[in-house]
Amino acid sequence: xYTRHVHINVPFTAIADGTMARLLNRAPYANMCFPRCxxxxxxxxxxxxxxxxAAHWTNNIREFVQCVHRMxxxxxxxxxxxxxxxxxNDHAVFxxxxxxxTQLIQLSTSVSYFASSExxxxxxxxxxxxxTSIAYTECASSALFVCLIRANHATLxxxxxxxxxxxxxxxxxAHPTPISFPYLSVLDAECLDFNPDFVPTYAPTHAPFPRxxxxxxxxxxxxxxxxxxxxxxxxxxxxxxxxxSTHDALFYVQSKVVDKHSLPQVTQLDIRxxxxxxxxxxxxxxxxVAAFVECAPRVQHLxxxxxxxxxxxxxxxxxxxxTMANIRYLKIGHTALSISDVVQVLERVxxxxxxxxxxxxxxxxxxxxxxxxxxxxxxxxxxxxxxQLGKRLNHIVFGLxxxxxxxxxxxxAIQLAILCRHTTRIRWxxxxxxxxxxxxxxxxxxxxxxxxxxxxLRTLDWKKNIL
Numbered sequence: 001x002y003t004r005h006v007h008i009n010v011p012f013t014a015i016a017d018g019t020m021a022r023l024l025n026r027a028p029y030a031n032m033c034f035p036r037c038x039x040x041x042x043x044x045x046x047x048x049x050x051x052x053x054a055a056h057w058t059n060n061i062r063e064f065v066q067c068v069h070r071m072x073x074x075x076x077x078x079x080x081x082x083x084x085x086x087x088x089n090d091h092a093v094f095x096x097x098x099x100x101x102t103q104l105i106q107l108s109t110s111v112s113y114f115a116s117s118e119x120x121x122x123x124x125x126x127x128x129x130x131x132t133s134i135a136y137t138e139c140a141s142s143a144l145f146v147c148l149i150r151a152n153h154a155t156l157x158x159x160x161x162x163x164x165x166x167x168x169x170x171x172x173x174a175h176p177t178p179i180s181f182p183y184l185s186v187l188d189a190e191c192l193d194f195n196p197d198f199v200p201t202y203a204p205t206h207a208p209f210p211r212x213x214x215x216x217x218x219x220x221x222x223x224x225x226x227x228x229x230x231x232x233x234x235x236x237x238x239x240x241x242x243x244x245s246t247h248d249a250l251f252y253v254q255s256k257v258v259d260k261h262s263l264p265q266v267t268q269l270d271i272r273x274x275x276x277x278x279x280x281x282x283x284x285x286x287x288x289v290a291a292f293v294e295c296a297p298r299v300q301h302l303x304x305x306x307x308x309x310x311x312x313x314x315x316x317x318x319x320x321x322x323t324m325a326n327i328r329y330l331k332i333g334h335t336a337l338s339i340s341d342v343v344q345v346l347e348r349v350x351x352x353x354x355x356x357x358x359x360x361x362x363x364x365x366x367x368x369x370x371x372x373x374x375x376x377x378x379x380x381x382x383x384x385x386x387x388q389l390g391k392r393l394n395h396i397v398f399g400l401x402x403x404x405x406x407x408x409x410x411x412x413a414i415q416l417a418i419l420c421r422h423t424t425r426i427r428w429x430x431x432x433x434x435x436x437x438x439x440x441x442x443x444x445x446x447x448x449x450x451x452x453x454x455x456x457l458r459t460l461d462w463k464k465n466i467l
């Protein structure tokens with residue numbers, strides 16, 4: 001049996017009344033075992049009312065959990081998701097679902113948890129020790145979950161937080177009794193209702209994550225600047241920052257979080273800007289983009305998704321005029337680029353191996369299609385001017401949306417493939433086959449404007465690949 005992940009969606013009442021345990025203890029299920037299964041995800045539903053007395057529920061739950069662990073003996077990742085809709089006075093069901101969760105987690109080292117009620121997270125669960133990974137999505141029991149996180153500080157390696165308020169992260173890094181997470185290497189923090197003026201009661205005074213390697217922040221948390229950046233300059237290798245306002249960007253720049261060589265060991269950098277503001281002037285925009293890119297002198301994997309009209313010219317100007325010889329993997333999203341712009345970018349990243357292009361990257365105003373002799377002459381001119389363009393580039397990925405201009409994108413891809421003659425693979429990350437149909441037609445048809453390059457184009461691998 002090669003199943004690695006299993007999803008268990010069953011009515012809770014079928015577990016409580018013993019139906020599931022009886023079923024799993026009969027053939028053929030009694031002899032089933034999935035030793036390679038690494039994770040199981042459990043999502044109970046309300047189900048029909050049961051006539052079995054609640055006094056028997058605990059034993060039935062225990063038997064069901066034993067069946068689960070018998071079938072998946074090596075599964076150490078337990079995912080729990082519950083938005084069970086129950087009457088406010090149905091405490092017996094709430095408590096027993098909490099008991100079910102507690103027993104499932106006991107033999108796990110990695111927990112992903114989402115529930116809509118604090119009753120589904122019983123207080124005794126905070127005594128579960130030995131966890132190496134915790135993923136928490138906001139529920140009513142955030143205080144208890146913080147206790148669980150802190151209780152596992154000595155073994156925790158990964159922590160993913162999606163909370164409504166920033167105080168969840170604050171209680172971890174800024175606590176009256178500071179503790180260290182000696183083995184935590186991955187931290188992903190998102191606040192759904194972020195308050196930029198939030199100030200925790202206690203300021204962090206130490207380095208809580210001395211081995212932090214990967215950091216993802218969906219908002220700037222001013223109280224964590226020292227805790228997450230200043231103390232981890234030599235350990236951080238991957239940083240992902242999501243900027244949602246001018247305030248966010250300026251905070252990172254003005255606080256020197258992102259400054260020239262401020263993240264000297266980072267090799268993978270992901271910058272996403274999604275804001276509707278148009279207040280970026282040319283100087284501020286260029287300075288901001290430069291700061292974010294130049295903070296990591298060793299970056300090899302760079303992803304820029306700039307969905308901000310006011311900032312777009314600065315991004316285009318910077319990436320087309322700045323040499324980044326260490327870049328191996330480059331992905332550009334939302335910044336409208338013409339073929340000529342992409343050529344300039346590739347000139348600045350001479351060692352790039354893979355280029356990723358999102359739908360909005362293709363500039364619709366540049367008439368990508370070869371429609372006349374003049375546009376074909378422009379392509380020939382680029383080929384003569386840049387004979388060694390992308391000499392190490394062998395993989396181009398188009399992250400096309402189904403509503404994108406597939407034919408125009410195919411022209412864009414064909415022209416890039418002709419210009420980058422060392423490219424051997426072109427992929428796209430959606431399920432639409434229309435893109436590859438256009439590419440195949442343009443690269444093989446004798447009446448194609450690219451007929452002179454048919455031999456080169458026929459060697460390309462166009463197979464679809466979900467990346």
